[in-house]
Amino acid sequence: MFKLQIDKIINQPGDNITLQLMPVDGNYPKYLAGQFLSLVFEGKHKEIRRSYSFNSSPDVDEPLSITVKRVENGEISRLLHHKTAVGDVLNALAPQGMFSYQIDEHLERxxxxxxxxxxxxxxxxxxxxxxxxxxxxxxxxxxxxxxxxxxxxxxxxxxxxxxxxxxxxxxxxxxxxxxxxxxxxxxxxxxxxxxxxxxxxxxxxxxxxxxxxxxxxxxxxxxxxxxxxxxxxxxxxxxLPEDEVDEDDASEAKETDKNTYSIILNFQGETYNLDIPWPKRILDVALEHKIKIPYSCQSGVCSTCAAYCTKGGVRMDYNEVLTDDELASGRVLVCTGHPTENGTTIEW
Incomplete structure (x- = not known):
């Protein structure tokens, strides 16, 4: 976990603000161009995470910066826009994301x-x-x-x-x-x-x-x-996908598997045996058991929670980031994933 102090707040067009951040201990998080930073907040009943892409570049001499759009009824965006000030300290996870630029200084493209x-x-x-x-x-x-x-x-x-x-x-x-x-x-x-x-x-x-x-x-x-x-x-x-639901699609009756399935979750050298009841997702139950697996968006759009299904099967409610090749290799998103059979094994 990184502690980042707000060094400057810049008002931007279109209900946006840019936060320039400085590490409290001088330890700058390393990141790639295109990646995002997940901020962690303590809510009334649970931890809340929100991800914001860097608009700064790690390869340019400039402050570490993210830009936040004010979202109507958005709990964290309202907090950052209206209740934070220069000098406040934010908790952040290590930068993540597969949407990054691979440098090739010799390639003409x-x-x-x-x-x-x-x-x-x-x-x-x-x-x-x-x-x-x-x-x-x-x-x-x-x-x-x-x-x-x-x-x-x-x-x-x-x-x-x-x-x-x-x-x-x-x-x-x-x-x-x-x-x-x-x-x-x-x-x-x-x-x-x-x-x-x-x-x-x-x-x-x-x-x-x-x-x-x-x-x-x-x-x-x-x-x-x-x-x-x-x-x-x-x-x-x-x-987030729930903000773009097509009402016609939502009205369609879809067959849903409401069974409870057991899974084996291997994470950081530990093995956990969990039961995943419908309609909970693998991430939901893991967090209930205080297993600190990585996650951010909880909506299938950021890849932070991506793991491998090495046995059994996982059905995802939504996947915006994994490619067909990754899916074929067993990659799954546990934030939107439901096991489809007993003994499903998930590994990082």
Missing amino acids: DVFLFAAGVGITPLFSILKTALVLEKTSKITLVYSNRSKENTLFYDELVDWQEKYPDRLKIVWVFSNSKNLLTARLNKFYIIKLLKENLLLGNNNAIFYTCGPIIYMDLCRITLLGMGFDISQIKRETFV
Whole structure:
């Protein structure tokens, strides 16, 4: 656990604040561009964790920073926006996340970053790292917002573009634009942007997307339709799935397994035998037994709780992060996972 003191609070457009953090003991947490920080709070009845992507880059001389959007009825976002001050100390877990940028200073490639709203935060971190540590990569940022006035990091991004005019291009997509063809990202606009900015061929391109699920689905489906491989398309989800439930889908009657199953959980050299009753998830029961397995979002969107199912089976209510190859190898998310047979074994 890290103790991080708030060194500065910066008010940002669009109901956002940026927190600049300093380690209390001088021990900076190591992280990769694109990863997130999980803050830990003590609630009335249980521990509460919330994850926020770094908008700072570990490869640039700048303060450790996260940006928090104020969410209506969001307990922790209200706390951070209205009840924290410079000098307050926050508890944090070690940085995590698979949405990170793998540096290759000798590889010549096109890097496309698709961001919507506060989804810019991890992509800003990636953008800075790619520009600073790589010499030949070309970066195109496609950034969607309501207006220039509502755009996070607008001035900072302009500064980076002026600093790297030959390697960074920013495409601003403002929904209040009078040009309706470019006011919102759509399939045809994505195709047009790639035709204009893809310089090194399909095989030498990589894509990072961050924003609402429907926005990232648009990007992914369009890119797959253009012939890019799924391995070239990375995504990071901020919006929890329960916030995007389709009422038509929710009304469908679905067959549910309501049985209780026993599992064997192997964690940090200890073996635990647990019974998982419906509708509880594996994580729920583990926490009830004070087993300190890693977790953050509890919604299947961050990968912090990912483990391996080495025997039996696990059904997940939601999975936004594990790929087909990872699922085939036995990777599961215990925060949304339910065992499907007795003797299911979970290991880290």
